[in-house]
Amino acid sequence: MTSQHASEDGIRFVLNGKAVSFAGRPDTTALDVIRNHFGLKGTKEGCAEGDCGACTVLLRRDGAARQAANACIMTAAQLDGVELTTVEGLKRDGVMTPLQEAMASNGSSQCGFCTPGIVMSLTGLIENTPQPEEEAIHDALAGNLCRCTGYKPIVEAARTAAAAGLEPAMAADLPDWHSEVSSDGSVLHQPATLDELTALRAAHPDAVILAGGTDLGVARADYHSDWDRIVSTRRTRELRAIDETADAWTFGAAVTWGEILEAVREDYPSWATLIRRFGSTQIRAMGTVGGNIGTASPIGDGPPALIALGATITLASQARGSRSLPLEDFFLDYRKTELKSDEVIVSVTVPRPKPGEAFRVYKLSKRYDQDISTVCGAFWLAMEDGKVTACRFAYGGMAAIPKRARASEDKLLGQPLDVSAQAEAVAALSEDFAPLSDWRGSADYRMRTAGALVQRLARDLAGETVEVMAL
Numbered sequence: 001m002t003s004q005h006a007s008e009d010g011i012r013f014v015l016n017g018k019a020v021s022f023a024g025r026p027d028t029t030a031l032d033v034i035r036n037h038f039g040l041k042g043t044k045e046g047c048a049e050g051d052c053g054a055c056t057v058l059l060r061r062d063g064a065a066r067q068a069a070n071a072c073i074m075t076a077a078q079l080d081g082v083e084l085t086t087v088e089g090l091k092r093d094g095v096m097t098p099l100q101e102a103m104a105s106n107g108s109s110q111c112g113f114c115t116p117g118i119v120m121s122l123t124g125l126i127e128n129t130p131q132p133e134e135e136a137i138h139d140a141l142a143g144n145l146c147r148c149t150g151y152k153p154i155v156e157a158a159r160t161a162a163a164a165g166l167e168p169a170m171a172a173d174l175p176d177w178h179s180e181v182s183s184d185g186s187v188l189h190q191p192a193t194l195d196e197l198t199a200l201r202a203a204h205p206d207a208v209i210l211a212g213g214t215d216l217g218v219a220r221a222d223y224h225s226d227w228d229r230i231v232s233t234r235r236t237r238e239l240r241a242i243d244e245t246a247d248a249w250t251f252g253a254a255v256t257w258g259e260i261l262e263a264v265r266e267d268y269p270s271w272a273t274l275i276r277r278f279g280s281t282q283i284r285a286m287g288t289v290g291g292n293i294g295t296a297s298p299i300g301d302g303p304p305a306l307i308a309l310g311a312t313i314t315l316a317s318q319a320r321g322s323r324s325l326p327l328e329d330f331f332l333d334y335r336k337t338e339l340k341s342d343e344v345i346v347s348v349t350v351p352r353p354k355p356g357e358a359f360r361v362y363k364l365s366k367r368y369d370q371d372i373s374t375v376c377g378a379f380w381l382a383m384e385d386g387k388v389t390a391c392r393f394a395y396g397g398m399a400a401i402p403k404r405a406r407a408s409e410d411k412l413l414g415q416p417l418d419v420s421a422q423a424e425a426v427a428a429l430s431e432d433f434a435p436l437s438d439w440r441g442s443a444d445y446r447m448r449t450a451g452a453l454v455q456r457l458a459r460d461l462a463g464e465t466v467e468v469m470a471l
Contacts, residue, residue, distance in 0.1 A: 009021050009023070010022050010023035010024070010181065010183060011023075011026065011076050011077070011079055011080045011178075011181055011188075012080065012081065012175040012176075012177075012178075013079045013080060013081065013082050013083065013084055013174075013175065014082070014083040014084065014172040014173075014174060014175065015034075015038060015084050015085075015086070015089070016040075016084075016085055016086060016088060016089030017089060017169075017172055019172075019175060020038070022037060022076055022079070023183055024037065024076065024183055024184065025076070025183050025184045025185070025186035025226075026075065026076050026077040026080075026181055026182075026183065026186050026187070026188035026227075026230055027075050027076070027077065027186050027208075027220060027226060027227035027228075027230060028075065028076045029071070029072060029073070029074065029075055029076070029217075029220060029221055029223075030057070030071040030072075030074035030075060030076060030078065030079055030084075031043060031045055031055050031071040031072045031074075031221075033076050033079065034057070034071055034084075034086055040086045040088050042086055042087035042088050042116045043055050043056075043057060043071055043086050043087065043116060043117075044113060044114075044116065044117065045072055046072075046113070046114070046145070047072070047145075048072050048073075048218075048221040048222060049072070049073065049218050049221065050070040050072060050073040050143075050214060050217070050218065050280075050282065050283055051143070051145065051370065052114070052117075052144070052145040053070070053114065053117040053118065053121060053143045053144030053145060053280070053282065054113060054114050054116070054117045054144075054145075055070055055071040055072040055117060056068050056069070056070060056071070056116075056117035056118075056120040056121050056143070056144065056282055057069060057071045057084055057085060057086050057120055058084070058085040058120055058123065058124055059082055059083070059084060059085075059285070060082060060083035060085075060171060060172075060174075061081075061082045061083075061234075063171065063174075065127060065128050065168070066083070066085060066123075066124055066127055066128075066168070066169070067124055067128075067258070067281075067285040068120055068121045068123075068124035068125075068140070068143075068281050068282045068285060069282050069285050069286050070143075070214075070217075070282045070283065070286070072217075072221050073213060073214060073217030073218055073220070073221050074213060074217060074286065075210070075213060075217065075220060075227075075230075077181070077188045077210060077230050077232055078210070078213060078232070078234065078286075080177045080178060080181060080188070080190065081174055081175055081176060081177025081178075082174065083171070083172050083174060085120075085169070086116075086120075087116035087119055087120060090119065090120075090123065092169075097123070097161070097166060098160070098161045098164040098165065098166055099119060099122055099123055099126065099157065099158070099161035099166060100119060101161075102156075102157035102158075102160040102161050102164075103115065103118075103119060103153075103154065103157040106153045106156060106157055106160075107150070107153050108150060108153040108154045108156075108157045110146070110148035110150045111147070111148050113147075114144060114145060114146050114147070114148075117144050118141065118144045118146065118154055121140050121141060121143065121144050121281065121282070122137070122140055122141070122154075122157075122158050122161070123166065124140070124281070125137065125140035125158070125281070126158070126161055126162050126166040127166060127168040127169075130162065130165065130166070131162055132158070132162055134155075137155055137158045137159070138155070139276060139281065140158075140281055141154065141155070141158075142276075142280050142281070142369040142370055143279075143280020143281055143282045143283065143370060144280075177190060177235060178190065179191070179192070185226075185228055186226070186227060186228055186229075186230070187228070187229050187230065188230045188232060189204075189207075189229070189230065189231045189232065190232045190234065190235045191231065191232075191233075191235065191236050192235055192236065192237060193236065193237060193238065194236060194237075194238040194239070194316060194344075194346065195318075196236070197231065197233065197236050197239070197344055198316055198317055198318040198342070198343075198344060199318050200231050201231065201317070201318070201342055201343065201344050202317065202318045202319065202342045204229055204231065205341040205342055206229070207229040207230065207231045208227045208229065208230050208231070209231050209233065209294070209344065210227075210230050210231065210232045210233065210234075211232075211233050211234070211253065211254050211287075211288040211290055211291035211294075212254075212256060212286035212287040212288045212291050213286065213291075214279070214283050214286050214287040214291070215287075215291060215292075215295050215297075216291075233253060233254040233288075233290070233344070234254055236252075236254060238252060238346060238347075239252040239253045239254035239255075239290065239344075239346065239347070240252050240254050240255065241255075241347075242255055242259065242263060244263070246352070247351065247352055248349050248350060248351050248352055249263055249264070249349070249350050249352065250347050250348070250349045250350075251263075251289050251347060251348050251349075251350070252290075252346070252347050253288060253289060253290025253291075253293075253294075253344070253345040253346055253347055253348070254288050254290060255288060255289055255290075256284060256285060256286060256287060256288055256289075257275055257279055257283070257284040257287050257288070257289065257292070257302075258281070258284035258285050260275065260289060261275045261276065261284060264350075267352055267353055268309075268353065268359055270359060270360045270361050271305050271309075271359065271361055273361075274301060274305060274361045274363055274376075277301075277363055277365075277368065277369060277370070278301035278302075278363070278370070278373075279370065280369070280370050283370070289302060289348055290345040290347075290348070293306075293313065293327070293330070293345060293348065294337070294339065294345055295335075296331060296334075296335045296336065296337050296401070297335075298334065298396060298397065298399060298400055298401055298402065299372055299373050299374075299376070299396050299397045299440075300396060300402065301363060301373055301376050301396060303327065303331070303394070303396065303402035304361065304376045304377065304378040304394040304395055304396040304402050305361045305376075305378040305394075306327050306348060306350065307327050307328045307378065307392065307394035307402055307404060308359065308361070308378035308379060308380045308392045308393065308394040309350055309351060309359060309378075309380055309392075310326070310350075310351050310380065310392060311326075311327045311348050311349060311350045311351075312324050312325065312326055312327060312348070312349045313325060313326075313327045313330050313345065313347070313348050313349075314345075314346040314347045314348075314349070315338070315339060315340075315343045315344065315345060315346060316343060316344055316346045317340060317342045317343040317344070318342065319342060320343075322346060324349075325338065327348065328394070328402075328403075328404055331401035331402055331403075332401070333400055333401065334400035334401065354382075356382055356383055356384060357380065357381065357382050357383075358379075358380070358381050358383065358461055359378075359379065359380045359381075360378075360379050360457050360460055360461070361376070361377065361378040361379070362376070362377050362378075362453050362456060362457075363375075363376045364376070364449050364453075365440075366440065372440070373396055373397050374397055374440040374441040374445070374446065374449070375395065375396070375397040375398060375441070375446050375449050375450055375453070376395065376396040376397060377393070377394075377395050377450060377453035377454075377457075378393070378394045378395075379391070379392075379393050379453075379454075379457045380392045380393075381412075381417075381461075383417075386416050387414055387415060387416050388412045388413055388414065388415055388416075388417060388421075389413070389414075390413070391409045391412055391413065392404060392409065393405040393408055393409050393454075395433065395450060397435070397440075397441075397446060398432075398433040398435045398446055398450055399433055399434075399435065403432070403433070404432075405428075405429060405432040405433070405450075406432060407428040407429070407431035407432045408425045408426070408428040408429050408431075408432055408454065409425075410428070411424040411425040411427075411428045412424075412425050417457075417458045417461065417462075418458075422454055422455055422458050425454050426451035426454050426455065429447065429450050429451055429454075430447065433446075433447070433450065435447060435450075
């Protein structure tokens with residue numbers, strides 16, 4: 001439920017089982033609220049970028065299961081009407097959980113700084129997956145950095161706790177969330193409908209549009225800028241919807257990458273692998289598809305895959321209504337898009353695979369997990385009688401925007417995916433791209449690896465699958 005009036009008692013949420021309120025600015029970081037307002041020091045600040053996991057907490061929203069999330073890049077605005085658990089809240093009647101016992105008894109804590117965050121990540125995993133496979137344990141730890149390199153006993157503790165069973169905590173009654181919260185010059189709006197959202201967007205074009213905050217929150221974590229007016233999309237029904245048909249999914253712009261991963265993992269396993277790599281479980285629980293697109297980063301990992309899949313994007317404004325266009329046409333120049341000052345991203349529609357189609361996406365980065373791409377290549381093909389009848393190739397990290405490789409595509413149309421056709425497609429990439437050099441890779445490296453990914457695609461489709469690791 002929601003209050004239809006502005007809050008008079010600040011942001012209200014459940015903290016470690018108790019109803020609390022915070023009367024400070026909505027743009028205060030959640031980590032600041034936890035440590036400095038409520039005095040809970042178990043949640044640590046390490047990187048302040050959502051990478052190291054020392055700040056990991058558990059969130060329960062809208063009656064769903066508790067999920068791990070990064071408090072350092074989360075704001076108080078995102079706590080209104082939710083249940084938050086810190087490491088101090090795991091004990092029951094003063095007794096540690098089986099996971100805490102296992103980590104304490106086998107030396108998993110080592111220096112102890114990262115330990116609370118690791119406990120929270122693994123608690124979220126085991127509560128949601130009572131008997132996790134080995135891959136799931138490592139996946140849950142991908143967003144937690146242990147500088148003591150003590151991962152082996154940590155993994156063993158996770159196995160021990162899973163075998164013993166970890167009973168999920170009972171869900172608390174969530175307080176009503178507010179349509180508006182204001183404190184100390186910072187105002188939070190939480191529209192419940194698309195009409196309310198577009199009206200706010202028209203009235204306040206300079207407001208911060210807050211979805212998951214996993215990108216915007218990095219700057220906010222260091223208090224480099226104040227957010228005097230925030231419009232959150234988290235409560236907007238249309239933006240939280242997932243519409244699935246036999247032909248396509250339509251993901252609302254505020255749907256998280258964790259939710260998308262669950263929806264597409266069977267139909268598009270290659271895409272699922274990419275999603276698991278470009279964000280930890282903490283990031284995927286908060287980061288949204290609309291936010292990833294809206295930042296318009298040339299090295300964002302979502303857009304190349306979505307463009308290659310033929311996704312369309314729907315935008316809306318109060319004055320002009322809604323409009324849809326191919327996602328590839330949304331990006332105009334570096335950090336510039338088709339989105340007007342009074343528009344919002346409503347949804348993204350992704351076609352489901354059909355017989356005779358293939359899709360692969362490969363990411364090259366300095367480390368395998370949770371790193372920004374040097375080059376990301378996504379490839380969709382339709383084949384008939386051994387020949388390419390249609391294809392879309394899209395790259396990130398090769399231009400100022402995520403971009404189709406149309407000249408390369410043209411070289412493959414009507415051709416078998418043999419060595420000769422591959423060579424022509426690789427050579428044509430120089431017509432599509434003139435990449436820049438930076439600390440992640442030189443222009444020459446990017447061109448060479450972009451071509452190598454076309455060759456990797458052909459090998460992959462021929463059954464010679466070799467996993468692309470960090471390069």
